[in-house]
Amino acid sequence: MSQKLLTVEGVSKGFPGVQALKDVRLDLDAGEVHAVVGENGAGKSTLMKVVAGIYQPDAGTIRLDGEPVQIHGPLAAQALGISIIHQELQLMPDLTIAENIYIGRESRRALGLLVDDKDLNRRATELFDRLGISLNPRTKVGDLLVAQQQVVEIAKALSFNARVLIMDEPTAALTESETEVLFGLIRDFKEQGTGILYISHRMEELKAISDRITVLRDGEYIDTLTTNQTDLRQIISLMVGREISGETRPQVEPDGRPTVLKVEGLSTKKLLRDVSFELKQGEILGFAGLMGAGRTEVARAICGADRAQAGEIFVHGERVEIHTPADAARLRIGYLSEDRKRFGLLLDQDVNFNILISSLTDYTNAAGLVRDEAGRKTSRRYVESMRIKTPSIRQRAKNLSGGNQQKIVISKWLAKDCDILIFDEPTRGIDVGAKEEIYALLNSLAEQGKAIIMISSELPEVLSMAHRILVMCEGRVTGMLDNSDADQEKIMQYATKLGSHGGMER
Amino acid sequence: MTQVDEVKAPPAPSQEAASGGLLRQRLQQILTFGSLIALMVFFSLANPNFLTWSNIGGILLSTAVIGILALGTTFVIITGGIDLSLGTGMTLASVITAVLLVNLGIPLVFGVVGGILFGAFMGFVNGFNVAVLKIPPFIATLAMMLIAQGLALVVSGAAPIYFTGVPGFTDIALGSVVPGVRLPNAVLILFLLTAVAGVILAKTLLGRYAFAIGSNEEATSISGINVRRWKMAVYTLSGAFTGIAGVVLAARLNSAQPALGLGYELQAIAAVVIGGTSLQGGKGSIVGSIIGALIMGVLVNGLRIMSIPQEWQTVVVGVVILVAVYTDILRRGKEG
Numbered sequence: 001m002s003q004k005l006l007t008v009e010g011v012s013k014g015f016p017g018v019q020a021l022k023d024v025r026l027d028l029d030a031g032e033v034h035a036v037v038g039e040n041g042a043g044k045s046t047l048m049k050v051v052a053g054i055y056q057p058d059a060g061t062i063r064l065d066g067e068p069v070q071i072h073g074p075l076a077a078q079a080l081g082i083s084i085i086h087q088e089l090q091l092m093p094d095l096t097i098a099e100n101i102y103i104g105r106e107s108r109r110a111l112g113l114l115v116d117d118k119d120l121n122r123r124a125t126e127l128f129d130r131l132g133i134s135l136n137p138r139t140k141v142g143d144l145l146v147a148q149q150q151v152v153e154i155a156k157a158l159s160f161n162a163r164v165l166i167m168d169e170p171t172a173a174l175t176e177s178e179t180e181v182l183f184g185l186i187r188d189f190k191e192q193g194t195g196i197l198y199i200s201h202r203m204e205e206l207k208a209i210s211d212r213i214t215v216l217r218d219g220e221y222i223d224t225l226t227t228n229q230t231d232l233r234q235i236i237s238l239m240v241g242r243e244i245s246g247e248t249r250p251q252v253e254p255d256g257r258p259t260v261l262k263v264e265g266l267s268t269k270k271l272l273r274d275v276s277f278e279l280k281q282g283e284i285l286g287f288a289g290l291m292g293a294g295r296t297e298v299a300r301a302i303c304g305a306d307r308a309q310a311g312e313i314f315v316h317g318e319r320v321e322i323h324t325p326a327d328a329a330r331l332r333i334g335y336l337s338e339d340r341k342r343f344g345l346l347l348d349q350d351v352n353f354n355i356l357i358s359s360l361t362d363y364t365n366a367a368g369l370v371r372d373e374a375g376r377k378t379s380r381r382y383v384e385s386m387r388i389k390t391p392s393i394r395q396r397a398k399n400l401s402g403g404n405q406q407k408i409v410i411s412k413w414l415a416k417d418c419d420i421l422i423f424d425e426p427t428r429g430i431d432v433g434a435k436e437e438i439y440a441l442l443n444s445l446a447e448q449g450k451a452i453i454m455i456s457s458e459l460p461e462v463l464s465m466a467h468r469i470l471v472m473c474e475g476r477v478t479g480m481l482d483n484s485d486a487d488q489e490k491i492m493q494y495a496t497k498l499g500s501h502g503g504m505e506r
Numbered sequence: 507m508t509q510v511d512e513v514k515a516p517p518a519p520s521q522e523a524a525s526g527g528l529l530r531q532r533l534q535q536i537l538t539f540g541s542l543i544a545l546m547v548f549f550s551l552a553n554p555n556f557l558t559w560s561n562i563g564g565i566l567l568s569t570a571v572i573g574i575l576a577l578g579t580t581f582v583i584i585t586g587g588i589d590l591s592l593g594t595g596m597t598l599a600s601v602i603t604a605v606l607l608v609n610l611g612i613p614l615v616f617g618v619v620g621g622i623l624f625g626a627f628m629g630f631v632n633g634f635n636v637a638v639l640k641i642p643p644f645i646a647t648l649a650m651m652l653i654a655q656g657l658a659l660v661v662s663g664a665a666p667i668y669f670t671g672v673p674g675f676t677d678i679a680l681g682s683v684v685p686g687v688r689l690p691n692a693v694l695i696l697f698l699l700t701a702v703a704g705v706i707l708a709k710t711l712l713g714r715y716a717f718a719i720g721s722n723e724e725a726t727s728i729s730g731i732n733v734r735r736w737k738m739a740v741y742t743l744s745g746a747f748t749g750i751a752g753v754v755l756a757a758r759l760n761s762a763q764p765a766l767g768l769g770y771e772l773q774a775i776a777a778v779v780i781g782g783t784s785l786q787g788g789k790g791s792i793v794g795s796i797i798g799a800l801i802m803g804v805l806v807n808g809l810r811i812m813s814i815p816q817e818w819q820t821v822v823v824g825v826v827i828l829v830a831v832y833t834d835i836l837r838r839g840k841e842g
Contacts, residue, residue, distance in 0.1 A: 305728060329730020343728045346721035348788050357718055358729045360711055369709040412729065 003066050005030045005195040006051070006082075006164050011060030013046055020046040021057070024221045026214055028164065028195040033186060035198045035210035035227070039239055039459070039492075043219040044199050048166045051197065052084035053077035064164075083157030084166040091149055091156075093142030098124035100141050101156045127159050132188060147178035154185065158194075165189065166197045171205060172292055183209050201290045203232045203496040217241045233489075236496065240459065240488040249483055250284065250443075250467050257281045259317070260451040261333070261420050263302065266311030271297050271475040275311070279420065279451045284442060286466025287455040289495045294475040295455045296338070299422045303328040303335035305343075315420070329358055331420075334413030338425035338455075340402070344409040347398035351390050352379040354397050354408050358416040382411035386441070403434025410441065421445065422453040427461065439465060459488045473497045534782045537833075538797045545801060549808035556811050563689060569803035570679070570692040571596070571755045573796055575774035576781075577703040578747025580795040581712075581740045583778050586720040586787025587636060587643035589741070590771050591628065591650035592748055597767030598654040599625040599752030604667035604762035607675065614674055621756075622749035628654065629745015633738035655768060662764040669760050679757035692754050696796075699750065704792040706743070716740050720787025776823070777802050780830040801826070 006028040013021040021043045028034045036044050049055045051062065053071035061068050064080055071077050077084070091100050098120045099106075107119040124137035133151055141149060150170060157165055171179045186196060186209060198210060206213055207227065215222040215238040222238050261279040266272055271294045279285050287295040300306040302313060304322040313320055315331050322328050328335070337343035346354055356363065356375045363375045379393045386407040390400055397408060406426065413421055426442065427435045442465060446452055456462045462469055469486050471479035471494035479494030550557035575592045582589045603621030606612050612620070628650065635646040669675040679692040707713035715736040718726040727733045756762045781798030783790025805826060809819045 303728070324732065325728050326730050326732040334730075335728055337728065342722070343725050346718055346725055346788070348721050349717065353714070353717070357714075357726065357731070360714055364711060368711070369705070370711065370714060372709075416730065 007063040009061045011050055011057045013050055013055055013057050019219055021219045028197060030193045030195050031190045033190060033196045033198050033210045035200065035206045035213045036216065037213060037235060037239060038216035042216040044216055045168060048084060048168055048197060048199060052082055052166055078160045081161055081163035083160050083162035085153045085157050085170060086168055091141045091152060094140065096138050096140055097135060097152050098137035100152060101159050127155055131155060131158060147174050150182065162194065164195050168199045171200065201496065207232060215239055236492045237489050240492055250465060262314040264312045266298065266301055267309050268297060268301055268306060269309050272301065273475045275477050277470055277477065279453060281451050282446050282449050284446050284452045284454055284466045286462040286469040287453060287472065288459065288462050288469055288491050289472035293472040293495065295472055296424055299335055299424055299455060303333055303422060329416060332418040333420040334416060334418035335422045336409050336424060336426065338428050340405050340409060345397045345405055348396060350394045350396050351408060352376055352393040355379045355382055355411045355415055358412050378415055382415065386411055402429045403437065406430060406438060420451045424455045425457065426454060459491055471495050535791060535793050538782055538794055542797050542801050545804050553811045556808055565803045565807045566693040567690050569799050570696045571751050572770060572773050572777060572802065573696045573799035574699055574747055574751040574754060575770060576777040576795045576799045577699055577792060578744035579774055580778050580783055580790055580792055581716050582744045583783050583785060584716045584720045584787060584790045585737060585740050588647065589632065589744055590647040591632060591654055592774050593767040593770035594651050594655040594658060595625060595628050595748045596752040596755060596770060597764060598658040599749040600756035600762040601658045601662045601764055603753055603756055605661060607672045608667050608669060614672065618753050621753045622746055625749020625752060626742050626746040629748065630738060630742040633741030636741065637734040637737035658764040662762060664764060667762045676757050676760045679754050692758060695754060700792060700796045707792050712736065712739055717788055773802060776827050780827060782834060
């Protein structure tokens with residue numbers, strides 16, 4: 001075999017509280033598409049950012065053509081011929097294609113005061129001809145389709161004469177036909193000798209485009225497999241990996257509990273297609289799926305934060321119209337966002353204010369004045385029963401830890417007497433000890449008859465908590481499993497559309 | 507009821523009031539109030555004519571209109587909004603009052619109420635534009651500022667309307683309801699409205715939701731509060747205060763002056779900011795705003811008594827705003 005284009009050896013990277021990468025290795029040949037896969041949080045994106053110079057590794061070596069290199073930053077990476085195309089497009093919509101591609105590298109004229117647009121467009125045209133792209137460099141990026149913007153991003157990456165191209169979920173926003181166009185482009189680059197590191201959650205895509213697949217799990221290197229000799233199911237079991245020993249499973253709820261929430265044919269303009277499910281009293285219904293599968297979108301549509309395009313929602317058997325979060329709150333549906341700081345809390349206000357905000361109308365007297373003492377009593381009661389660690393109910397919310405902030409948001413909805421609670425990643429950003437507390441809290445709420453939807457990307461969490469598990473992929477429900485039938489592999493199959501009735505059809 | 511609900515309330519921790527937000531809020535108010543006292547001490551030492559009953563009365567009377575505007579707009583600023591139409595809106599409200607009382611000759615009470623309601627209506631339109639049409643508050647109220655300025659001239663025929671034929675109208679500002687107290691009614695109205703605004707902000711849903719919206723509008727909405735409706739309510743309330751200011755100003759001048767008013771909005775906003783209300787929203791107090799208005803009034807009066815030219819008075823007010831806001835930033839920085 002010839003000299004490897006890129007070699008990563010023993011790379012580790014830690015962040016406060018998390019070891020994101022532990023002794024990871026990887027190599028890439030010229031003209032190869034090398035896929036990197038793993039569950040959410042496995043360390044794929046961190047690894048890519050290390051290679052692209054965005055993060056500095058704590059340990060390990062990166063070699064280019066066999067020579068060890070130090071990549072001090074994104075500019076250094078570009079100079080070495082390593083370019084990254086981010087998950088989120090990083091183009092400026094009001095500038096033209098050419099301006100975007102050559103931003104920071106504009107040719108100047110008139111003593112360097114004016115940008116030489118003519119030269120800029122000429123260079124872009126040359127680049128496009130070479131790559132076989134048919135776009136007008138003078139078009140504003142904002143006027144392009146997402147797929148075309150993706151192409152511009154790629155062209156920009158290649159304009160640095162990239163030899164290593166890193167693509168982080170490039171097809172996330174693309175349609176099937178657009179994906180085909182992109183794959184055609186990737187195959188052209190391969191022929192020109194470009195090495196491509198490719199991250200994707202879509203298993204069928206890996207089969208179509210990659211030469212080899214490296215699996216990461218919990219920040220560790222697991223294995224590298226040759227794609228055409230590998231069964232994708234094998235990859236999934238490597239991704240999921242860990243034994244589920246010692247995990248408790250929830251008791252299976254007896255049937256015959258009343259349905260509290262029924263959703264039928266919920267669709268949104270952007271993502272959701274025909275989502276239907278039922279939620280029963282006293283049940284924890286897990287929502288599993290990969291990032292971007294549409295789980296949060298379902299929650300936001302149910303609680304009126306986003307507009308649904310079609311679909312019917314029934315609460316306690318009655319058809320309801322939910323247009324705003326206020327409608328949802330009136331129906332006693334509470335939504336607990338994963339982004340607590342943005343959608344859950346009033347950080348500058350105190351604990352008391354935050355707990356009472358949704359139920360304040362219950363604390364007004366005939367004159368319309370708020371009965372503060374009654375309200376404070378309620379707040380203190382929740383601080384006590386939820387074991388919220390705070391010096392007093394006058395403490396500002398921003399001074400509390402993530403776990404305690406989560407408890408405040410839960411208290412807020414309980415004070416409103418909500419019987420349907422939608423938790424979006426309830427333990428994200430919460431340390432291990434507090435996680436157990438949140439789990440216990442969820443279980444006791446369910447026992448008290450609350451109906452709970454728990455969106456979670458952590459499969460062990462879903463399996464140990466949820467009575468039933470709804471799996472989504474690309475805006476659709478691809479599976480509904482009873483806990484007793486579910487395991488991590490099965491969920492991952494549905495989440496990547498390999499499941500039996502999730503199927504490959506669109 | 508849930509199990510969680512059944513837990514007995516623990517006795518209130520006694521140190522509660524001494525910790526957290528309340529103390530901070532008090533400290534802020536004490537600081538502002540201290541600045542006001544310091545200013546007054548300074549001016550009375552500088553000039554013996556400053557601390558006289560008639561001069562203090564004069565300061566209060568001249569503060570009344572700005573103070574009333576500041577009270578109303580405190581609510582808007584706490585939601586994270588801004589209202590630039592205060593000044594000319596006030597002018598238009600006083601012109602409308604004049605038209606009702608002088609040109610149409612309707613009874614005094616109805617004319618006054620009509621002027622106030624008109625102010626509330628302008629506030630409602632601002633609120634609609636901001637909350638429903640999602641026009642940024644700065645732009646929405648800038649447009650209203652121009653519209654009100656123009657309409658005031660159109661409706662009045664670009665000439666002052668005098669209330670000479672309306673008996674009792676000037677008493678609204680200059681009379682004295684309480685016999686023996688030598689404070690003009692305008693000042694009493696200011697005090698009364700301070701109390702009313704204080705209660706609304708501290709004790710009603712509107713006040714609470716104003717703070718909530720200013721702290722985090724998205725979280726407030728997700729919490730099930732109809733943010734649109736309450737924003738409109740806040741702007742409408744502020745508009746009502748603008749209407750009252752219009753009536754009081756007209757009564758003090760015994761005329762509606764269509765060319766007056768521009769610039770009042772900035773003085774009112776300055777008073778609110780000096781009083782410790784954050785333009786970012788979510789933080790502020792009525793007491794702070796009224797003290798802020800008094801600081802502005804004392805400053806202008808004191809500088810005038812010290813024969814500082816008007817040009818320089820304005821410069822000083824500008825510097826005071828910078829110092830007040832920067833002090834606030836320093837204080838909050840220490841808090842962490």
